[in-house]
Amino acid sequence: QKEVEQNSGPLSVPEGAIASLNCTYSDRVSQSFFWYRQYSGKSPELIMSIYSNGDKEDGRFTAQLNKASQYVSLLIRDSQPSDSATYLCAGGMDSSYKLIFGSGTRLLVRP
Amino acid sequence: DVKVTQSSRYLVKRTGEKVFLECVQDMDHENMFWYRQDPGLGLRLIYFSYDVKMKEKGDIPEGYSVSREKKERFSLILESASTNQTSMYLCASSSRWGRGAYEQYFGPGTRLTVT
Numbered sequence: 001q002k003e004v005e006q007n008s009g010p011l012s013v014p015e016g017a018i019a020s021l022n023c024t025y026s027d028r029v030s031q032s033f034f035w036y037r038q039y040s041g042k043s044p045e046l047i048m049s050i051y052s053n054g055d056k057e058d059g060r061f062t063a064q065l066n067k068a069s070q071y072v073s074l075l076i077r078d079s080q081p082s083d084s085a086t087y088l089c090a091g092g093m094d095s096s097y098k099l100i101f102g103s104g105t106r107l108l109v110r111p
Numbered sequence: 112d113v114k115v116t117q118s119s120r121y122l123v124k125r126t127g128e129k130v131f132l133e134c135v136q137d138m139d140h141e142n143m144f145w146y147r148q149d150p151g152l153g154l155r156l157i158y159f160s161y162d163v164k165m166k167e168k169g170d171i172p173e174g175y176s177v178s179r180e181k182k183e184r185f186s187l188i189l190e191s192a193s194t195n196q197t198s199m200y201l202c203a204s205s206s207r208w209g210r211g212a213y214e215q216y217f218g219p220g221t222r223l224t225v226t
Contacts, residue, residue: 032213043201043217044154088154092213097142097161097205098169099215103153 003028004091006102014110019076021105023089029100032092033065033072039085048074079109115218117202123224130189132221134202141207143185144215145177147198160185192225
């Protein structure tokens, strides 16, 4: 099992819909999780951090962390074509400042 | 705002050349990282540094070395460039303290082509 796993997609949703991106993680990954957005040819941009069990909302984005089930998700409400990108899930490792990245999920928002 | 800059956006080098990639951050971050990103392989950690003159190997250090003489600057060195080092190279930095200790901020990347 990979330490951080994501479905590669593409996940295709119509404009205005809710996009749901999911990520599972192994025991080696600690309790800090991050979502990065990466446009084609660009570098990853941090969009959400979540440290505690439950939901965290920021504008159209909601991150959800469920430690018991070892998954973290990102919901994007009112999806826009400009949200089309690859979304990387990352988790911190205990006793290290390294992040473990998933391979990313490609999101396509259809106009 | 955190700002991480990289010396070049695009670089073309010949096989066997010594290549220097520079990264500078302006947020007084203790931790700095070098990754490479290739299609289908995702982000892979090459080296990271948690303090000046301190470094630790990542997952794929072979063929690379690093230097951190000042806190704000982290250099990646390809001692003898090879075609299989053609890739996008990404630098990142993070603080060591508090809840944000893991939040990594990336530079714009350097797309290196070795011919």
